Amino acid sequence: MSASPPIIDVAGATQRFGTRTIFRDVSFSVRRGEVFVILGGSGCGKSTLMKQLIGLLPPTAGRITIGGDAITEESGAAERDRALRGMGVMFQSGALFGSMTLLENVMLPLQMFTPLPPEARVAVARVKLGLVGLADAAALMPSEISGGMAKRAGIARAMALDPPLLFLDEPSAGLDPITSAGLDQLILDLRRDLGATFVIVTHELGSILAIADRCIMLDRHAYGDEGGIIAEGDPRRLRDESTNPIVRAFFRRQVPQTAEAA
Amino acid sequence: MNVADGAERRTLRFAGRLDADGAARIWDNAMRAARQTGRNRTLSLDLADVAYCDLSGTALLLTAEAAHAGRTVTVGASEELQALLDRARATSPRKPAPYAGNQLPGADPLGLLRAGLRSAANGAAFIGEALIALWRVPERRRMLQPVEVMRFADQAGVRSVPLLLLLGTLIGLILAFQSAVPMRRFGADLYVVNLVSISLLRELGALLAAVILAGRTGSAFAAEIGTMKVNEEIDALTVMGLDPMTMLVLPRMMAAMLVMPAMTLLLDIAGLAGMTVVMMAFGFPLVAVVTQIGRAVHVGDLVQGLVKSVAFGAAIGAIGCREGLGTGAGPRAVGLAATGAVVGGIVSTILLDGLFAIIIYRLGF
Known part of the structure; x- marks a missing residue:
């Protein structure tokens, strides 16, 4: 696994809004088949970084390649499209289309991008909804389901085209522990059965320790007033061995002892 | 394989x-x-x-x-x-329910009739609720912020001034031109002034202002309140003991009633100006046109239009808010609410106008 080239490579990604630097010099890579977690406290730029990774927000500086195709400015439209087609994204609230049933939500990408005949699209969409535990909810509208169901349906839609790379934004935020643990198990199962790579943005400790192979941790004050990466590696080792006060506080659910980040 | x-x-x-x-x-x-x-x-x-x-x-x-x-x-x-x-x-489900596909709903005239009756009944109930809210304003003074009323008045009225001037002038021009051509054959082209100014002041000014208000503001009220409903903001207000009727509906209705006479007056003036341009182009001196306007219309005609416009404003504001509060779930529902606000606003305006025509005729103005 470690021999294959990384599926995501980020070099020096920086985001500024006006004079405010959300983060700078963020560099890391994600290997194929890995569950990679981007973590950090509220407002540290996790979601902004994910927006850069999925091509919604061009970074102020830096270079991002997905599966060898650059999605940042220097790339051509064809290269960017190829990179974007290889990924599925689950948004924080599910972002399901409110005017379609769950089944139709999952079928939409199949209808647009695959040659599958209509009854095959229905069958494929049903299998995907089944895997996330929504087999019996296929005919419901997004307004008729709970938050946890919406997230799972969002994962099913992200998997619609069987992308090798899945991005999940806060999959367990706002869910009860049982549903959240079920979602973690689902992610591990999918990784095992499909060999998919997961990039997950979260700040749920239990979930991070249960599923992450590696993580990076962002902090608002990594460089004084500017944010960036303060730690990288296996979250269990970070928890036990890190000397950074912010990392230690995060994993122990404490208020940091020092106001300054290391 | x-x-x-x-x-x-x-x-x-x-x-x-x-x-x-x-x-x-x-x-x-x-x-x-x-x-x-x-x-x-x-x-x-x-x-x-x-x-x-x-x-x-x-x-x-x-x-x-x-x-x-x-x-x-x-x-x-x-x-x-x-x-x-x-x-x-x-x-996977053992026996999945068959997927019927994305079908268009069938025609259902009876359902339409039922929906129409239901919305009329709901409208009556809503007016009742608004009146009760108004009755209780003295004990809920803090919930009704005058600055809110002014903000909505600015949105609904002041920002529509360019549109009012443009449409008013064009309507005056077109009406005068279209009626002057046939009337000229009878040598009656000076009376175009009577025709246009009476119809503008009594009817068209208020009606056009109502159409603009329904399109610009009624729909905005419905979309705004509808989005609040979808985001559970209305529930939050209710739980805090704040009455949505007083907080959201009354200021919007007051603003709509406040701006409508001003909008109507502006439309009237712009329309008369447009007509004057056409009449001068047909060779009448300015003095003759202005004198003719003075002979043709009375203060009563103007007042009639302005009074009607207040009622139109109340109806459009109330319908916009009601559609917003009745929004279902999802983004499509917000769109339906906005549509309902515009259609309901225009239909109720015309119905009210008919009612006014009968009342005014009976009163003998």
């Missing part, structure tokens, strides 16, 4: 990549082969040569299994593929 037949079993041998593209190529053939296997033969799915199988491929295999009435076995699957198949089989 190829099919090998035996006396007791039919083998479907799959090869290559079973992803969406691969599955699409063989889907129909595989289903036909599976269906025609016959209940007393075993369907064997040979996956030894499958290089890659994702969830689309899994769906193909499971659907083939379901299409065959008898026993099915899978052979040659890798460990991961077998695990995936088992889990997908366990989580």
